[in-house]
Structures are given as C-alpha cells and as structure tokens.
Amino acid sequence: MSEITPKQQFVSLISNAKKILLLSHENPDADAIGSLLGLLIVLRRLKKEAIAICPDDLPSNLQFLPFASMLKKDLENQDLVINIDCGNVALDKLGYKMEDHTLKIVVKTLQGSLKKENLSVFLTAEDYDVVIVLDAPDLERISYFYQEHPELFYRSVVVNIDHHPTNTYFGKVNLVDLTATSTSEILIGLIEALEKEEKLIDKAVAHCLLAGIIGDTGSFQNSNTTPKSLTCAAQLLAAGADQQQIVQNLFKTKSLSTLRLWGRVLQQIQEDRQLRFVLGRANKTDFQESNAKEEEISGVIDELLRSLPDYDLVILLSEKEKGVAGSLRAINPTVDCLEIAKTFGGGGHRGAAGFLVKEGSIEEVAQQVVAKVREYQAKRLGLNLVPNSTPPVISSEKPTS
Amino acid sequence: MSEITPKQQFVSLISNAKKILLLSHENPDADAIGSLLGLLIVLRRLKKEAIAICPDDLPSNLQFLPFASMLKKDLENQDLVINIDCGNVALDKLGYKMEDHTLKIVVKTLQGSLKKENLSVFLTAEDYDVVIVLDAPDLERISYFYQEHPELFYRSVVVNIDHHPTNTYFGKVNLVDLTATSTSEILIGLIEALEKEEKLIDKAVAHCLLAGIIGDTGSFQNSNTTPKSLTCAAQLLAAGADQQQIVQNLFKTKSLSTLRLWGRVLQQIQEDRQLRFVLGRANKTDFQESNAKEEEISGVIDELLRSLPDYDLVILLSEKEKGVAGSLRAINPTVDCLEIAKTFGGGGHRGAAGFLVKEGSIEEVAQQVVAKVREYQAKRLGLNLVPNSTPPVISSEKPTS
Incomplete structure (x- = not known):
C-alpha cells in the first residue's frame, strides 16, 4: 500500500477540520498576504471557521487585495486565565461580583496569606484543529504571535506551506516546494485538490494568488521566474485576476x-x-x-x-x-x-x-x-592603487564626452 | 469541401518557396526584431534561401539577440538597370569596355541625339517567391524599402503577419490576430505548423520570440497581457529562452x-x-x-x-x-x-x-x-478658476506636511 502524500494529508486534514487558523510572517509581502487571503476565502467558502492573522500592519500597497479587512493582527475573544500558586495556604472560598464594569474576585483564606507573586495571569486562545503557517521558513518569523501563543502550536496540527530554501520543516505536515516561485503558486495545486464539484479558484482567490506570484517574481523579471509560474499566472488571469491593479499597486505607485x-x-x-x-x-x-x-x-x-x-x-x-x-x-x-x-x-x-x-x-x-x-x-x-596617496576622491563632474 | 485557412496557405507557401524575404518596420522594437530573427532562424533551418531586412539601424538594446548580425538594412547584389527612352532616334550600336574599374558604355546613334533626360536608372532586386512582412500595420511602415522596391511587392506573394488593430490587410495572405500581444506570439503557432519531425522552436528561436512578447507586454505589466501570452512565455522559457538577459537588456539598462x-x-x-x-x-x-x-x-x-x-x-x-x-x-x-x-x-x-x-x-x-x-x-x-487672474504659477516648493 502506498504511503499517503503530504498533499493527501492536507486534503484529509482540511476535510475533517472545523476551526482553522491561518498565519503568515512579520513584514508581510505580497506573497504572505496573497496566500493568506486566498486560502482564507477558500476555507470560508468550504464553511470552515477560519481566521487569518498577520502579526504586523498591512502595508498600504497591499490594502487593495479583496477581503484585506478580514485580516487580524491577533486572536480575538481570548480567555483570561489567572493561576494562583497556593502552596500551604488553606483556602476558604471564592466569591465575585460586578461593580461598575469591574469584576471583583475575592479569594478568602482559612490560614495563611496569598501573595501577589503567587499570581500568574495569561490569555488563552481557543483551540484550533489545524494551524496553517504560510510563507514562513520558521516559526520565529511569526514574531510575537508565536511567542505569546506557543500552546497553540502544540495543541493543533501545524501545516507548513512554504517555498523558502531555509525552511526548517517545523510542521506536522510540510508542503515545502523549493522549486515554486511563491507560496501562492503552491496553493493553486492544494486548493484544486480541495475542489469537489465547485471550482474554488474564483476571481477573488485568483487575484490574491496572482498578487503573490507577481510580487515574488518581481513581475516575472527576477531570475526565479519559471515556466510553471507563468502558466500558473495564465490560469489565474483567465480565472479573473486583475493583473493591472496588482502591477499598479505593487510597482507603479510612488509619492x-x-x-x-x-x-x-x-x-x-x-x-x-x-x-x-x-x-x-x-x-x-x-x-x-x-x-x-x-x-x-x-x-x-x-x-x-x-x-x-x-x-x-x-x-x-x-x-x-x-x-x-x-x-x-x-x-x-x-x-x-x-x-x-x-x-x-x-x-x-x-x-x-x-x-x-x-x-x-x-x-x-x-x-x-x-x-x-x-x-x-x-x-x-588587477590594478595598482598608489599606496598612501591622498584620500580617494571620485568624480561627480559632467563626464567628458 | 472546407476552405483552406490562412495558416494552411502559409504552410503551403513556405513549403513550396525557395527564396523568402522577411521585412519589418522602421524604428524597430523588440517584437519587430524578435519576430524577424526568430522566423529567419527557422527558415534557414528549413534550408530556405531566406534573408531578413530591417529598414533602420538595430537599436543597441536589441543587439544581444542571437544572429542579430544577420539582419540587413537593404538588399545586396542588386542589378543596375538603365532605361533609355529613344523616341525617334535611330540607334547604330552599343559598345562597352572596362577602364580602371570604370565600365564605359557607349550608345552610338545613326540619326538624332539621345539626351540625359531620356535616361532612367534604377536598381532591381532579385525575385523572391514569398515576401513576409512582420509586425507592420501597413507597407508605409517599411519605409524607404517599400518606396525603393515597389516591384517586389507585386512580383512576390506577400504574407502579412501582424497584431495591430490598424492593420490594412495588405497581404495576399493575412495572418492578423488582434487578440495577440505581439507578432512573436502569432509566430509560435505558425512555426509549430511548419514542424515535421524536428522541433523548430529551439533555444535561439525561443529567445527571439520571448523578447518580442516581453517587449510588447512591457514584461507582462501592460494591460494587453493575456493568459495566452503567459502560457506562450512559459513554453518559450521551457524551450531555453534566457529571460534574464532579455529583461536586463530591454528594461534594466540605463546610462x-x-x-x-x-x-x-x-x-x-x-x-x-x-x-x-x-x-x-x-x-x-x-x-x-x-x-x-x-x-x-x-x-x-x-x-x-x-x-x-x-x-x-x-x-x-x-x-x-x-x-x-x-x-x-x-x-x-x-x-x-x-x-x-x-x-x-x-x-x-x-x-x-x-x-x-x-x-x-x-x-x-x-x-x-x-x-x-x-x-x-x-x-x-467642476472647480472655478478666477478669470483674468495673474498667470498661473504652480508650486515646486517642499510640500507642507
């Protein structure tokens, strides 16, 4: 029996997941945001409870992307947890009341006193079935989000989708393709694998993914441009992506x-x-x-x-x-x-x-x-410079023709 | 019986032709030169006596293209023809001799004199079976070449391959595709139609045609960029075109x-x-x-x-x-x-x-x-300007922030 491929694992994970968290890296570029939004739109269409987090401000030249306002900088609706290390102190009871928007919690002791140092307070995120990290070679690139929510990465299945040669294969499932120009390019095949009857790469998704490819190839001018990236771009353009808007925003906007x-x-x-x-x-x-x-x-x-x-x-x-x-x-x-x-x-x-x-x-x-x-x-x-000569001066004169 | 398509006409014309002349327009751009050289290489490979003429200097940013030195600015080996309108003058005989690299022709008359005004001199080109005009909306764009060799366009079968909406369909065979980004893009299908066993779009041909597509789409940034142009580019890149060299020469070279x-x-x-x-x-x-x-x-x-x-x-x-x-x-x-x-x-x-x-x-x-x-x-x-105000002055000051 043949082994299950990472792509099949991905499809099966998404099919069974209810709550999915999407993340990308700090200092986000067009590929980070394009892949984040493209996959978010697809997962919402598949009726998943999906949210997408970019741990940084959205650059102004990427705000044109569809549904960009759905991106969050951090989790919402987090629970506050207060841990009190009681040691030998015997507790009596706990009471609380609301007073003018203030929740007052009282912990009464039978013997001994609790100290402020015994208290630790943190926020806890709700659980996600799957955490998908996009375009990040390692978890450190997710910046404060990883530092503040390490538990999320232990409690969920982490899927790592990336194209950087420095990728550390930090996921449970690693969809790392070093020959791809961009994470957006990798997503095309993955999204198609999720399709049943309905096409999932609609105009909005195509627009997001094309922005990622155009961004990471420098509009097909960088040396990483491959035949595959061009055929992917052709497919996305045919699916309705607005290449002019992308080029305008990524390259042709200056103050x-x-x-x-x-x-x-x-x-x-x-x-x-x-x-x-x-x-x-x-x-x-x-x-x-x-x-x-x-x-x-x-x-x-x-x-x-x-x-x-x-x-x-x-x-x-x-x-x-x-x-x-x-x-x-x-x-x-x-x-x-x-x-x-x-x-x-x-x-x-x-x-x-x-x-x-x-x-x-x-x-x-x-x-x-x-x-x-x-x-x-x-x-x-292989030229000789005169040693100990006067400090070098270079010319800004009008060149003699 | 179905009518023969222009593409089939093209294939049949080329198959039967021995001598083929390729032309493009004045002020040549990457598509003019790319299509000219791409087709020239293919026809030479097919053992045709093909020559390519660009009626202008080759721009320095296009000299990197393979076989660019094979382009000519005008026909070579043209015959000199001297017509003498003799009217009522009775001729005796014609003699000639070579003296110190000078050919001396003497026309003796029996009665009356010939005058200088009776003489007309012109150059005549050898005949071509097919004249292929590339990337030119009309024959005027071929500039002096058309003016000096009008007879060529009557004596040969003219094939017009172009993508400009202003094309005047001046050819006997017109391969005009207004949906194509470039003439180079049109040539891909035409060259493939000429293929028998051997692939004709090799590395050099692919390089020339990709230069044409990249030039006319502004490196896929212009609004004319189509899915087809991207898949064509993918095909040419896979065939060995050096996209980096093209981009470098067309867009990233400044003095x-x-x-x-x-x-x-x-x-x-x-x-x-x-x-x-x-x-x-x-x-x-x-x-x-x-x-x-x-x-x-x-x-x-x-x-x-x-x-x-x-x-x-x-x-x-x-x-x-x-x-x-x-x-x-x-x-x-x-x-x-x-x-x-x-x-x-x-x-x-x-x-x-x-x-x-x-x-x-x-x-x-x-x-x-x-x-x-x-x-x-x-x-x-919908703003009001004060009439008869002082001459307008616009600001080059540092803007107040």
Missing part, C-alpha cells in the same frame, strides 16, 4: 516626495570609471527638502542605480536617524557585496548587502566605504 | 547620463495639488550638464512620473533642437491627453499624447500648457 528624493540622489551620483563603481548618497537635507521618510530611499538602488551596465557595483549611503545606512548591489555578478559589507559590520548576500555605521558623518563613512571599494576593485581587476 | 538627467527632472517636479497635475521639465542646461542626448529623456515619464497616484495627469516638457517637446500621460484614465495635445498641434491617444512647439522658450510654453491644463482640469473637476 512625489519619493520622486523628489530620488532626483536628488540621481543628480549627485559619483563615479569611479577606472574602478567601475558608482556612489549615490542622500543626506538629512535631501530627506528634509524632499519631505521624504527614511524608507522612501530604498527603491532607487534596485529600480535605477543597479541598471548601469558599465559599472561593476553600486553603493548607496543615506543619513538616517540611527546612523549612516549603506546598501551595496552587484551589477557584475562576480562582485561579492557581502565581503565589503562585512567590513562595516553588515550582512546580506553576494549580490545585495547592507550595513549601518552608527558613528561618523556621511562624509566620513563615504570616504571609508570608497576606500574599501577601491581596494576591493583594484585587487579584483 | 549614467540618463540617470543624471532624470535626477534633474525629478528634483524640479512642480505640482498643482488642487487641479491634480504635475509638470516636469528638462531645459538645454539639464541635457548639457548631464551629458545626455535628447532621446534619453523619454523613459522618465512612463517609468516614474506616471506612478503618482494622487494626481490625474502628468506633463513633461523638454527643450530640444527642433523646439519644445511636450509629453502628456493620463494617470486617471478618464483624462483625455489627446484633447490637450491637440491644442498645441500634437497627436496621440487619450492616455498618452505629445506635441512639439517650434516657437517660444520653454518658460513660455510651460505657461501656456499649464494654463490649458488648469482650464481643462477645472472644467473636469
């Missing part, structure tokens, strides 16, 4: 302050042609004059600066509240940004890395970073 | 001068919040200081300025050699850019229009355009 800030960065780009790198920067004045928040700087490096084919890498420095933040991106894939970022206490990957220098002005950090990158590039390209 | 120019435009964006429009501008100094060519301005409106959700339309003015060029884009789809552009002698569509004002400084044109847009928007939004 005037963002564009003004990016303008200031672009206009001041400095380059080192010989050592093949460029440096962009945004100081406090740039943020203030463009009326932009700190996080508005982030897109300019991937959307624009990284598109310079004649350079090997790009650095972006920005003066933030906590210090000078640096981002590094490899344009030439043989450059190792992580090696450079580590020098400044940072982390990341070869292709994209970052760091935060808490001390020093942006000018000082720029000099240090430029010196380090020059050294790195000179070695890589 | 430093372009980014610096865009920076200058973005930093100076002006807005009219009440009337919900923004104005960007680039004057001669901006082009000079950023060392950018005139055409480098074009992407900033579609890639960035159009992404402002809080405005209804965006205007970009740039000071060029021939005058002040204006581009208009609707952010709110109910805005009619064409109506505004027409006031300045321009053209286009509702969503995207442009004009060129040959007289006047960019400041003067800006004032006129802003006045016109204010009037248009005030009417649309």
Whole structure:
C-alpha cells in the first residue's frame, strides 16, 4: 500500500477540520498576504471557521487585495486565565461580583496569606484543529504571535506551506516546494485538490494568488521566474485576476516626495570609471527638502542605480536617524557585496548587502566605504592603487564626452 | 469541401518557396526584431534561401539577440538597370569596355541625339517567391524599402503577419490576430505548423520570440497581457529562452547620463495639488550638464512620473533642437491627453499624447500648457478658476506636511 502524500494529508486534514487558523510572517509581502487571503476565502467558502492573522500592519500597497479587512493582527475573544500558586495556604472560598464594569474576585483564606507573586495571569486562545503557517521558513518569523501563543502550536496540527530554501520543516505536515516561485503558486495545486464539484479558484482567490506570484517574481523579471509560474499566472488571469491593479499597486505607485528624493540622489551620483563603481548618497537635507521618510530611499538602488551596465557595483549611503545606512548591489555578478559589507559590520548576500555605521558623518563613512571599494576593485581587476596617496576622491563632474 | 485557412496557405507557401524575404518596420522594437530573427532562424533551418531586412539601424538594446548580425538594412547584389527612352532616334550600336574599374558604355546613334533626360536608372532586386512582412500595420511602415522596391511587392506573394488593430490587410495572405500581444506570439503557432519531425522552436528561436512578447507586454505589466501570452512565455522559457538577459537588456539598462538627467527632472517636479497635475521639465542646461542626448529623456515619464497616484495627469516638457517637446500621460484614465495635445498641434491617444512647439522658450510654453491644463482640469473637476487672474504659477516648493 502506498504511503499517503503530504498533499493527501492536507486534503484529509482540511476535510475533517472545523476551526482553522491561518498565519503568515512579520513584514508581510505580497506573497504572505496573497496566500493568506486566498486560502482564507477558500476555507470560508468550504464553511470552515477560519481566521487569518498577520502579526504586523498591512502595508498600504497591499490594502487593495479583496477581503484585506478580514485580516487580524491577533486572536480575538481570548480567555483570561489567572493561576494562583497556593502552596500551604488553606483556602476558604471564592466569591465575585460586578461593580461598575469591574469584576471583583475575592479569594478568602482559612490560614495563611496569598501573595501577589503567587499570581500568574495569561490569555488563552481557543483551540484550533489545524494551524496553517504560510510563507514562513520558521516559526520565529511569526514574531510575537508565536511567542505569546506557543500552546497553540502544540495543541493543533501545524501545516507548513512554504517555498523558502531555509525552511526548517517545523510542521506536522510540510508542503515545502523549493522549486515554486511563491507560496501562492503552491496553493493553486492544494486548493484544486480541495475542489469537489465547485471550482474554488474564483476571481477573488485568483487575484490574491496572482498578487503573490507577481510580487515574488518581481513581475516575472527576477531570475526565479519559471515556466510553471507563468502558466500558473495564465490560469489565474483567465480565472479573473486583475493583473493591472496588482502591477499598479505593487510597482507603479510612488509619492512625489519619493520622486523628489530620488532626483536628488540621481543628480549627485559619483563615479569611479577606472574602478567601475558608482556612489549615490542622500543626506538629512535631501530627506528634509524632499519631505521624504527614511524608507522612501530604498527603491532607487534596485529600480535605477543597479541598471548601469558599465559599472561593476553600486553603493548607496543615506543619513538616517540611527546612523549612516549603506546598501551595496552587484551589477557584475562576480562582485561579492557581502565581503565589503562585512567590513562595516553588515550582512546580506553576494549580490545585495547592507550595513549601518552608527558613528561618523556621511562624509566620513563615504570616504571609508570608497576606500574599501577601491581596494576591493583594484585587487579584483588587477590594478595598482598608489599606496598612501591622498584620500580617494571620485568624480561627480559632467563626464567628458 | 472546407476552405483552406490562412495558416494552411502559409504552410503551403513556405513549403513550396525557395527564396523568402522577411521585412519589418522602421524604428524597430523588440517584437519587430524578435519576430524577424526568430522566423529567419527557422527558415534557414528549413534550408530556405531566406534573408531578413530591417529598414533602420538595430537599436543597441536589441543587439544581444542571437544572429542579430544577420539582419540587413537593404538588399545586396542588386542589378543596375538603365532605361533609355529613344523616341525617334535611330540607334547604330552599343559598345562597352572596362577602364580602371570604370565600365564605359557607349550608345552610338545613326540619326538624332539621345539626351540625359531620356535616361532612367534604377536598381532591381532579385525575385523572391514569398515576401513576409512582420509586425507592420501597413507597407508605409517599411519605409524607404517599400518606396525603393515597389516591384517586389507585386512580383512576390506577400504574407502579412501582424497584431495591430490598424492593420490594412495588405497581404495576399493575412495572418492578423488582434487578440495577440505581439507578432512573436502569432509566430509560435505558425512555426509549430511548419514542424515535421524536428522541433523548430529551439533555444535561439525561443529567445527571439520571448523578447518580442516581453517587449510588447512591457514584461507582462501592460494591460494587453493575456493568459495566452503567459502560457506562450512559459513554453518559450521551457524551450531555453534566457529571460534574464532579455529583461536586463530591454528594461534594466540605463546610462549614467540618463540617470543624471532624470535626477534633474525629478528634483524640479512642480505640482498643482488642487487641479491634480504635475509638470516636469528638462531645459538645454539639464541635457548639457548631464551629458545626455535628447532621446534619453523619454523613459522618465512612463517609468516614474506616471506612478503618482494622487494626481490625474502628468506633463513633461523638454527643450530640444527642433523646439519644445511636450509629453502628456493620463494617470486617471478618464483624462483625455489627446484633447490637450491637440491644442498645441500634437497627436496621440487619450492616455498618452505629445506635441512639439517650434516657437517660444520653454518658460513660455510651460505657461501656456499649464494654463490649458488648469482650464481643462477645472472644467473636469467642476472647480472655478478666477478669470483674468495673474498667470498661473504652480508650486515646486517642499510640500507642507
């Protein structure tokens, strides 16, 4: 007799479950929210008591998704439990009354006294038959929700649906497909397996899942794009997903302050042609004059600066509240940004890395970073830098044509 | 007996043809070049004497396509034909000799003289069995090639493969599919119809055709994206197309001068919040200081300025050699850019229009355009503008938060 597959386990679990809890990770992206909402709509359609929790605020660019308002940040209707460690104290009786919206509980003792330290108070969630964790490589990514409700993960069957290579297989049932572009893509097959007569992937579900696929593939521009992700997208588009609304919200929405800030960065780009790198920067004045928040700087490096084919890498420095933040991106894939970022206490990957220098002005950090990158590039390209020369200066002049 | 379909006609024509000429339109885009090269590779594989002509320079961002160097700008090995209208002149004999690489032809007369005006000289192309025109709505789009070789289009069977709604069905065989995103998409089915044992859509062909689809759908972000285009893309990706190289070349390649120019435009964006429009501008100094060519301005409106959700339309003015060029884009789809552009002698569509004002400084044109847009928007939004007020000034100040 052949063994039951995880997919069959999933179908059987859902069929038998009455109460289902859906969870995704902190800092949610389009795939986290898309998969959460897509599956929530399906389970509600199957008459399950399902709720979906995202342990973070819903980003404004994802609020367009259908039924986004059904997402909760935490469980509702939790029970309050008060445990009193009585030790040797002999109890007499317990009484309570309501007084002006105040519940007053009195514990009378026969002998000895209870102390405040003997009391422990916590909230307890109702039980769920199944807890489905979406798009999270491990339970820590569910953030405070996991810390506050650990009991839920012991008392329920945990289903882990994910596509990240770092997934720790923390579930009782693990539907982890590392070849999938996104958790939303994995859900298509799982939802179809739940179908009986009625099609479950309707317009709303298709819209949510397509948002997940488009988000995680960068609108089919990232290197993870597969033939399967494109056929899945075709299926969802045919089922009624509004691809224009998704693209508009995920990629084509910028504020005037963002564009003004990016303008200031672009206009001041400095380059080192010989050592093949460029440096962009945004100081406090740039943020203030463009009326932009700190996080508005982030897109300019991937959307624009990284598109310079004649350079090997790009650095972006920005003066933030906590210090000078640096981002590094490899344009030439043989450059190792992580090696450079580590020098400044940072982390990341070869292709994209970052760091935060808490001390020093942006000018000082720029000099240090430029010196380090020059050294790195000179070695890589086999060029000689004059030792002990004056501090490196790179050009922001109009290039001579 | 059922009638033969255009596709069957196409297959039969190609099977019987020995010499095939492929053509596409001037100002070629990824679909023009992708379809041209894709079909060229297939026909060569089928041992046809096929040549492909693009009546324009190959844009630098398309030179990455396989076999791009096989494209010609005009026919080679053309015959020179000299017609002499002799009228009443009686001819004696014709002689010729070669002298130092000069062919000297002498026409002796018995009575009367020939005049220079009686001479007409032209080049004549060798005959082709089939001329296939790709991605061109009409023959005028083939530009000088059609004007210089009209005889080719009478002597050969013309096949018209296109997806533009304005197609004039100029071919003997018309394979026009208005539901296709691109000519490259149409070619997939046609090439498959040519297959016998061997698969014809190999890695190189798939790469060319995918470039066409990605180009014409804006990497599946345009509203013309269909489920079919996504499944076609999946098929081509599975056949070995290098989607990363395509995306990199079509969308992620910018020069430093372009980014610096865009920076200058973005930093100076002006807005009219009440009337919900923004104005960007680039004057001669901006082009000079950023060392950018005139055409480098074009992407900033579609890639960035159009992404402002809080405005209804965006205007970009740039000071060029021939005058002040204006581009208009609707952010709110109910805005009619064409109506505004027409006031300045321009053209286009509702969503995207442009004009060129040959007289006047960019400041003067800006004032006129802003006045016109204010009037248009005030009417649309039902707001009152104070008549005969001072010339409209719009704000480029840091917005008050």
